[in-house]
Amino acid sequence: MTLTDGRRPGSRGVAADHVSLRRNNLSVVLRHVRDLGPRSRARIAEETGLNKATVSSLVAELVERGLLREGSADSSRALGRPGLLVELDGTGVCGVGGEINVDYLAVSALDLTGAVVLEKRVPVDVAHLDPATTLDRFADLVQEAVAGVEVRGGQLAGVTLAVPGLVQGETGELKIAPNLGWGELSVAQEMRSRLGDPTYPLHVDNEANLAALAAYADLRQTEDEPVHDLVLLTGAVGVGGGVVAGGQLLRGGHGYSGEVGHMPVAPPGRTCGCGRTGCWETVVGLTALLHKATDSDDPVRDPSLDVEQRLAGITRRAEAGEARTLSALKDVGTWLGIGGAILVNILNPDVLVLGGYFAVLGPWLKEPLEKAIRERVIAPDGGGCRVVRSELGFAAAVRGGAQISLDQVFVDPTRIGVAR
Amino acid sequence: MTLTDGRRPGSRGVAADHVSLRRNNLSVVLRHVRDLGPRSRARIAEETGLNKATVSSLVAELVERGLLREGSADSSRALGRPGLLVELDGTGVCGVGGEINVDYLAVSALDLTGAVVLEKRVPVDVAHLDPATTLDRFADLVQEAVAGVEVRGGQLAGVTLAVPGLVQGETGELKIAPNLGWGELSVAQEMRSRLGDPTYPLHVDNEANLAALAAYADLRQTEDEPVHDLVLLTGAVGVGGGVVAGGQLLRGGHGYSGEVGHMPVAPPGRTCGCGRTGCWETVVGLTALLHKATDSDDPVRDPSLDVEQRLAGITRRAEAGEARTLSALKDVGTWLGIGGAILVNILNPDVLVLGGYFAVLGPWLKEPLEKAIRERVIAPDGGGCRVVRSELGFAAAVRGGAQISLDQVFVDPTRIGVAR
Incomplete structure (x- = not known):
């Protein structure tokens, strides 16, 4: 079974076992509801080819994890007892994105439905500050966003930080950011230590890559x-x-x-x-x-x-x-x-x-x-x-950062613990 | 379950049912043996996470379809009864690639192991011939390759033809090939009618795309x-x-x-x-x-x-x-x-x-x-x-064409009927 994790596929597939089959089917149901909107369990079963009992059990687990919730009654059914619709639960989980750029720092938090929970941009002349000072101010801003998510009672799926420079794929090390005047720097490590070694996943990525992902998500909804x-x-x-x-x-x-x-x-x-x-x-x-x-x-x-x-x-x-x-x-x-x-x-x-x-x-x-x-x-x-x-606008990279953190939840919903 | 068919993935996965699960597992086993070499059923089970009885049944079906065969005894086992190795069966299935280029026509046939069965290149001043004459000569050359495969007793997985021009993705229509002096032309349809409306899949693709696939396959084996x-x-x-x-x-x-x-x-x-x-x-x-x-x-x-x-x-x-x-x-x-x-x-x-x-x-x-x-x-x-x-060299595009025809067999082994 292949999990579509957005990275390169291996040349050989990985065969199905029961744990990965369950995880994959949780992902299928969660993405199905995300992409096609609120619908009944019966309709999910029909459309995905999974049997009804399996769908019920999958939905129950996704509700427990705070990813789906019961919505309104299904008014599309002409006959019989109306099924309840299930829909994405926006309140349970958030992703956070941050950005360091030439003349500003920014941060954004999105909930699972992609709705903006909070967003902030601060003008900073980064090119004329030393990196340590910039990172201190950036950490404060990211911490503010994380606290904002926690106050809301949401689980944090992860934090992804955008930088306008060359970021090595595997390690997330910044190699060079010419317009910041920054050379080689482990932005992820510097930020983790400033944020008190947090338990949530924290990654660093290229600004334009994250902005492209945000634009892609946006076009999927509007085109x-x-x-x-x-x-x-x-x-x-x-x-x-x-x-x-x-x-x-x-x-x-x-x-x-x-x-x-x-x-x-x-x-x-x-x-x-x-x-x-x-x-x-x-x-x-x-x-x-x-x-x-x-x-x-x-x-x-x-x-x-x-x-x-x-x-x-x-x-x-x-x-x-x-x-x-x-x-x-x-x-x-x-x-x-x-x-x-x-x-x-x-x-x-x-x-x-x-x-x-x-x-x-x-x-x-x-x-x-x-x-x-x-x-x-x-x-x-x-x-x-x-x-x-x-x-x-200038929110693209931070939204993309928040989105890529959330994407991991859609690939593997078991990353999120059962609701507290 | 996602079949990695080399095209764009949909945003939502397709849930597992029994037919697609079986097909996917056939593909997993076949690609496993292709990528990692001859091995025993027990080892395939161990490495893929499939249980032994399932692997035996999958291997039996792949042997029936002429895609795998029994090889030598497994000498790597120190203890117990030696298992028999299974390996790709090169004799059962072939893919054919063809190419029209500025100053030659070419054709190649590869077996399932990627070995060259036949290959031919003919110098032709295509830019100074009318397209119909070129296509007549090209059809003769492709027919020669198809006959060569059939004489060998192999099933033909498909034919893919390379042209040095803009080929529309979905239809395979040639839009323009500036250096041939060709404009819009349905090369696939022209070739199908010249080949007597054959039953095997026949596709047209861009020359450089096919050459890139051939180079990719080659590098996977040598790097x-x-x-x-x-x-x-x-x-x-x-x-x-x-x-x-x-x-x-x-x-x-x-x-x-x-x-x-x-x-x-x-x-x-x-x-x-x-x-x-x-x-x-x-x-x-x-x-x-x-x-x-x-x-x-x-x-x-x-x-x-x-x-x-x-x-x-x-x-x-x-x-x-x-x-x-x-x-x-x-x-x-x-x-x-x-x-x-x-x-x-x-x-x-x-x-x-x-x-x-x-x-x-x-x-x-x-x-x-x-x-x-x-x-x-x-x-x-x-x-x-x-x-x-x-x-x-100049065989890249024809090899890539043959390979892309074979790739479909690795994605869905049930495309090939049981051996005659």
Whole structure:
């Protein structure tokens, strides 16, 4: 039996035994209700092919673990005694996500239904603080979120922290985060010790990967046609990419995939945070836009202000038709298209999602980007790729972090103890 | 229970019933023996967690279907009655792959163990023939392979045909093959009617995708460390890419992934087969090399000669230290590195496999390619990516085609009827 844990499948399957069969069937029922909505035990049995007695026993166990609950009566039944609907229990379990980025720290908690329990972002000029101070402040913020979940009486499924840098797949070690100015650092270990060696799972992952997972979850809920392949572009000063391919996050051999910001597509110009020249992010990142659109003493350049406020300043100028701003946005959009077409040619996503600062300025970036995709992608009609703006804004990575912690519960519901 | 059919997983699992449980366990046992080698029933039971009686029954059915056979006695047992080993039965089932490319047609048949049963490549100047004539000749060649399998007494698992162009994922329709000069064409339907509407499954797929699958199968057998993420570069005149990510072929939303040949990385120069300028294949493809290294009347440019003979001519000149040839190879290798670094930054493969003409000329291309990866990939040590030359040469796509037909048997052994 194969548990779809979102990681690479082994080449050989693992045969069914009774414990893993039970665990798998718990997962099947829980995901069935998540994906298709509240329904009766009888309907779950019908739709999954499991027999009714088994479904009843599985549902009972999931209710005990605080993952499902009895809902309203099933009004869809015309005849006979109405069955009770079972639905996801949002109150029992939460996942927490956190993010360290160039100019903010953020945190989010989601319940099992994906609803936001709490969310907070604090502007911090991380690039100009020493890592220890940043991690102290970050630990306080994460602790606040964990406490918020506990006050609510929920069990914590886990905490996943996003960093805008290279994170090694197996160990979660940060290798380098050029735009933070951070080198090799065990962020997970540093955070665990600051949080008092907690018992919940705590992981560190790449910011764009988590944002891509959040966008994927969001599109699954909002799109009519199922989307299984997407590329998410995110960032502000740095530019990151996250790829979902065939419904799975693409991580690469060592977890270093998605380093789109450093594609050498631009002519040698300004030096990149990574030390090279010609990197894509030197022509599409926020710094490039600010250099083109503003003078050096312009307040929108001030990293101590919240990035959304600063972008609101740019948006106001663009809406007012300010020529220098519009020209800078067009230039960034065109460069966005040149790199975007490369990604679409290689990955053929259903959707190219504009996240982070690209989402905010999307109304001005989208047209030159789509033009480049039509012109430069060899597959007919851009390979069917649509460009959409993420609705999640700068919350994408923290939501993805919370979600990935919750995903483990859907894969193996026995991770959560029976309700206290 | 999830069958790992190599395509996208659904978001919800499919619950176990008895038929699918049996089918899955047949698949588990068959793949177990494929991946880990001949072994006794007792050992299979131990290693898979299935009970002994079940394993005996599964093995009996797989033997009946001609997929496993009794081998030699198990000499590893120190005590007790020696168990008989069971092993893959190579004689019962074959898969066939075919390929249409710019200057050849090819075909291959593999048995269930992956051993080559027959293989043939015919130089044909496809770009200068009309498609109907090419398909007639191709059908003759495929028919020859099918007959070869049948003469051997084997069952045909299926036929998969490779084309160097955009193939739509669901339908297998060819959308465009710029370097053949072919537009939209239902290659599968054309071939089925030429082959007399055969009963075996016949599919059409992208050449580089199939070559990547063949390289993946090959690396699984030859590498000490498991490789789950690779990028294969193939082609001659056109350049294609195939991506295996997390052990699965990356197809994209509509099957158009891997169009690496048209990344706009080169300065506007010669017009590409696709009509654009600046495409990667205009600076790394065989035509670019020939233009730099040879005069227009040079016999190595003659497409009516076998491509391996022509490349042997280039190789001889490079080995003799001919300056113009070496300079052209260095130039192509440097451009190969510029695009290669983009792929490695995005996909973080364990291995970048040089296939097609890049494999033949690998000794001269590898150094500038590896230099570019070291310099331009942001992850430490090129993200751990190694450059290797494919051992399969121009047979990669046909082997991959034969393999993908056989893979379906490993996923669902009941596709093969009981032995006649």
